[in-house]
Amino acid sequence: MKQTPSALKWLAEKRARLANDLEQTRKIAAELTEKADALESDLAALDRSLRLYDSRIDPNSIESVNGWKGSYGKRGALREAVLEVLEEYSPEWMTTSNIAALICAKFGLYFLTGALRKHWYTGSFRGTLKRLEGDGLVEHERSSELDGTETARWRLKDQSSGTLADLARSATRASAAAA
Structure with missing residues (x-):
């Protein structure tokens, strides 16, 4: 059996990583496009409402405001969000x-x-x-x-535990914590 040259193996692995990154990036781009479309739709609905309320109001003259105040919501929300993202793409x-x-x-x-x-x-x-x-x-x-x-x-x-010894140690730690 002929062994694969290390340079070829490296190139193949690099290609596989890049293909995965491209797939993920395209999925992210699609999600962002979907979110942008929903925001545009909501904005258009609000603009129509403003004009119905008072036709003299020009919605385009209203400056945008960044409502982010330096927090992500409840304590630990950033951590939870990172875990959710990694879980969604797991095991990649x-x-x-x-x-x-x-x-x-x-x-x-x-x-x-x-x-x-x-x-x-x-x-x-x-x-x-x-x-x-x-x-x-x-x-x-x-x-x-x-x-x-x-x-x-x-x-x-x-x-998941790799060996029965790992599982036994985990069980021992869990029972000690419960006691």
């Missing part, structure tokens, strides 16, 4: 940027400057991913790109 790996795009869409986050986005991304968002990894709920891998950059990918960690 997801890039950090794809997860971030879905989280921004979910909470309606819009950053006026790149610096504000970077602050959120490196602080709240990546910190949440790292805490989830520390808690043993998610795992990540890094893959090197041809241009020398690295891409981090995340997924839910398989919570």
Whole structure:
């Protein structure tokens, strides 16, 4: 049996990862397009209502307002949202940027400057991913790109026990906690 050259294996794995990323990105884009269409429909309905109420009102003169006040709702909502995204795509790996795009869409986050986005991304968002990894709920891998950059990918960690010894330890811990 002829062995596959490592360079060919690397190219095939890289292609498989990129194909998965493209599929996920297209799904995210479709979800965002659907959300944008729904928002446009709601906006048009409100514009019609404003004109019916008072025909002198020009809805286009009303400036948009960012209603996000720096929180995601109840405590732990960002963590829960990240877990929901990873669960939806489980067992596939997801890039950090794809997860971030879905989280921004979910909470309606819009950053006026790149610096504000970077602050959120490196602080709240990546910190949440790292805490989830520390808690043993998610795992990540890094893959090197041809241009020398690295891409981090995340997924839910398989919570099933690997051996009977692992299962016995879990049972012992559970019974000790219950006592």
